[in-house]
Amino acid sequence: GAGVSQSPSNKVTEKGKDVELRCDPISGHTALYWYRQSLGQGLEFLIYFQGNSAPDKSGLPSDRFSAERTGGSVSTLTIQRTQQEDSAVYLCASSLGRGFTDTQYFGPGTRLTVL
Amino acid sequence: GQNIDQPTEMTATEGAIVQINCTYQTSGFNGLFWYQQHAGEAPTFLSYNVLDGLEEKGRFSSFLSRSKGYSYLLLKELQMKDSASYLCAVRTTGFQKLVFGTGTRLLVSP
Numbered sequence: 643g644a645g646v647s648q649s650p651s652n653k654v655t656e657k658g659k660d661v662e663l664r665c666d667p668i669s670g671h672t673a674l675y676w677y678r679q680s681l682g683q684g685l686e687f688l689i690y691f692q693g694n695s696a697p698d699k700s701g702l703p704s705d706r707f708s709a710e711r712t713g714g715s716v717s718t719l720t721i722q723r724t725q726q727e728d729s730a731v732y733l734c735a736s737s738l739g740r741g742f743t744d745t746q747y748f749g750p751g752t753r754l755t756v757l
Numbered sequence: 758g759q760n761i762d763q764p765t766e767m768t769a770t771e772g773a774i775v776q777i778n779c780t781y782q783t784s785g786f787n788g789l790f791w792y793q794q795h796a797g798e799a800p801t802f803l804s805y806n807v808l809d810g811l812e813e814k815g816r817f818s819s820f821l822s823r824s825k826g827y828s829y830l831l832l833k834e835l836q837m838k839d840s841a842s843y844l845c846a847v848r849t850t851g852f853q854k855l856v857f858g859t860g861t862r863l864l865v866s867p
Contacts, residue, residue, distance in 0.1 A: 646799075673853055684761070684857040685800070685844065698854060733799065737853065742807065744853060745790070748799040 644668070646749035648734050654755045655724055663719045663752045665734030673739030674717050675746060676709060680730040688732075691717060692739055724756045759783045761858035763845050768864045769835055777830045777843050777861045785850030791819050791830045792844040794860065800844055803830070832863075840865045 647666045655661050667674050676688040687701040691711045702708070706724075711717040721728055731753050735746040760782045769775040781789070788807040792800035806812055806821035806828060818831040830843055842862045846855040 675854060677857075682859070684859040685846070685855070687854045687856070690854050692853075701854070739853070743788070743805055745802050745805060746853075746855060747802065748792075750799045 646734055646736050646747055648732075648749040648752050650752060651750065652753045652755075654757065656757050657726060658723055660720065660722045661724055661754065663721075663732050663754070665717045665719070665736075665749060667715065667717070667734070667736030668747060671736035671738055671747075672714060673737045673744070673746075674711060675735045675737075676717070676719050677733045677735065678730045679733055679751070685733065688719070721754075724754075726756045729754055729756045759847070759849065759856045761845055761847060761856060763843075763858040763861045765859070766862045766864070768866065771835055771837060771865055771867050773835050774831065774833050775835060775863065777832070777845075777863065779828045779830070779845035779858060781826050781828070781845070781847050781858075783847050783849050783856060786823060786847060787850050788848045789819075789821055789828050790846045790848065790855060791817075791828075792846065794842045794844055796841075803843075835865050837865050837867070839863060 649664045674691040677685040690698040706722045709719045731751040733751045735748045737744045737746045762780045791803040794800040804819040811820045816833045821828045842860040844860045845858040
């Protein structure tokens with residue numbers, strides 16, 4: 643079946659503009675995660691959804707970042723008033739959301755460049 | 758706090774064996790994952806350990822010692838396509854998020 647998909651694959655924007663990044667998880671996966679990967683850094687957790695609710699938003703770096711998930715499927719990560727330090731690859735992952743060995747499967751990411 | 762350490766870079770020769778180490782200090786532990794990431798691509802799942810010992814999966818094996826906060830990924834019969842970054846990640850207790858190390862870039866030469 644289809645894996646996790648993300649769009650756009652690349653986004654170049656100007657400082658101060660808002661951007662929306664989209665994630666389509668694997669069908670049937672109830673859990674969805676957003677991570678950020680900056681150059682030379684490890685993956686940094688941003689937010690976790692179980693269904694449409696987000697029990698863990700602890701990784702969102704500021705109130706400029708928000709995310710939502712609708713219908714237990716597609717999720718959108720919104721960054722308002724982008725800054726140059728927001729430049730990174732934003733990765734989405736999904737998992738079944740249950741079981742001890744629950745494994746996250748990643749999408750190809752959106753490369754965001756803020757000029 | 759959470760701390761996961763891996764070597765930044767390793768080199769090895771085609772056909773050889775390489776061991777990539779990972780040490781962790783986390784506020785909880787609910788499993789350790791290894792992912793492979795080729796440049797510009799998504800991380801792909803390699804292995805999962807939650808109990809002490811060795812898990813073998815073809816050319817790849819992963820070992821865990823919870824008392825030492827230590828894991829390694831062993832790659833045998835290296836191939837050129839194994840050149841990639843290898844990410845160690847810990848699932849802490851509570852929710853499902855993973856805490857990642859910075860990754861080990863492996864370069865396999867002929």
